[in-house]
Structure formats: C-alpha cells, structure tokens
Amino acid sequence: MPNALVTGASGGIGAFYADRLAARGHDLVLVARSTDKLEALARDLRARYGIQAEMITADLTDPAQVVRVVDRIRSGTPIDILINNAGANVASSFAKVADAELEALIRLNVTAPTLLTRAAIAGMASRGTGAIVNIGSVIGLATELTSGIYGATKAYMLTFSQSLAHEFGPAGVYVQAVLPGATRTDIWRHSGRNIDEIDGLMEVDDLVDAALAGFDRREAVTIPPLPDVRQWEAFEAARLAMRPNFANGKPAGRYV
C-alpha cells in the first residue's frame, strides 16, 4: 500500500485526510507544528487501523524546517501520495496586515507546497505512479469574497495543479486540485472570523469524503460544494477556447 504524507495533519481537513487514508491502509507521514496533536493522532491511527505513522514537527513558513520535510520525502520510504493541505489566512485586511505576515502566508500556502511537490514528484514519475493532492479553495475562483492575497494563493494551487497534471500526467502521476467551500474548521477562528456567521458551512468529514470520491475517479479538479459540474466544465472550456488566440504577434484591434 502506498505511503502518504499529509501536511497540516494536526487538525481540520488534514486530520480527516489522515484518518481516511489510514482507514484505507496507507502508512502515513504527518506534518504540522503541534507535536502533541500529531502524537495523539498517530497513536490513535496506529491503534485503530494498524498502520505505521511517522511525524515531522515543522513550521512550513520556515525555509529550514521545510527542508527537513523535503529531506524526508527524498530519503525515507517513498511517498506515493502527497496531500498539500496545510494553509492559513491572515486576520487583518490587506491594507493593515504586516509585510512579514504576508510573506509567511505566501511561504505556507505557496512556497512550501511547491517545494514538497518538487521533492516528491520526480520519484513518482520515475516509478510511474503517484498522486499529488493540492488543497485550493473556491475563493481561488471567487477572489472578491475575501481581502488581500488568500484567494490568489489558492488560485495558485489550482493553476499549479493544472500545470503539473499536463507535465507529469503522461509519466503516471495523478494530480488533483481540491477546491473546498467554507468548511467547519479552526481556520475561521485563526483568521479572526466568527464561524457562526458563515453561510453554507460544510462538515469536514463530508468535505474530505467528497474529495476522496473525486480522487478515486481521478478528477483533475474536485469542487465538493458545486452542485452542477457543468458550470466548472463550461468555465474550463471557455479558458481552453481562448488558448489558440493568444499566439498573435500584433496587439488586438481594440488596442490600435
């Protein structure tokens, strides 16, 4: 059974991924900052499912700590499923947030998943099998709904996934972008929002089970809250229809 590495496994969506993957029999590498929560989860998963669970305590906003996870991916038992889930938002508006907080958000939401993916994907391609799951957000498609760069970091997870799928799909690597809507986790409290004011909140087990249903179907993009998949398909078709029209040496007529 392939090994899986889950970032942000100490709570919320990541902890449910860890549970569901353990139930499927995967051995796990669990990554987050809270050692006590990782230890409790690992103990519980080993006891309930008889799997192996390693832990790496790492703050993924710190480049040196990301390197420790990269080293584990490159040197231990091969990782065949990478769940890039750890992520956050900031509590203040774009105008008020400190530069250092913005930089940390980009390191957590963008840089860390990029570097972990690069560490894992070469081995997957050479073995001809493997999966990368990138947790984006519907906010990546609806950036007006939030302030600042959170939506942009989540849009990166979508376009990064599409680019990886194009490049590594032929080598046998499956890449899935998961776009949750509002889901009942602590991310809301951490980003200064009152969860009771959020409409259309999905329970985290429903979200992860839907994401895994999309995984099993090898969907490129899974949007659990979207009722009619044809809306996404039309959006993608419109994007792809533009592509042949980008290769023009002259500006479009409306600009001359």
Ligand SMILES: NC(=O)c1ccc[n+]([C@@H]2O[C@H](COP(=O)([O-])OP(=O)(O)OC[C@H]3O[C@@H](n4cnc5c(N)ncnc54)[C@H](OP(=O)(O)O)[C@@H]3O)[C@@H](O)[C@H]2O)c1
């Ligand atoms: N909940 C939603 O409504 C929603 C909607 C769309 C997308 N998402 C995305 O879903 C993913 C998971 O979020 P969640 O809702 O489950 O949030 P959460 O409950 O706040 O959990 C976040 C996880 O990431 C870990 N984490 C946070 N900062 C970290 C850091 N600097 N280094 C390492 N690990 C860190 C946390 O563990 P430690 O604190 O122990 O480090 C925790 O395990 C995120 O990428 C988020 O953007 C969530």
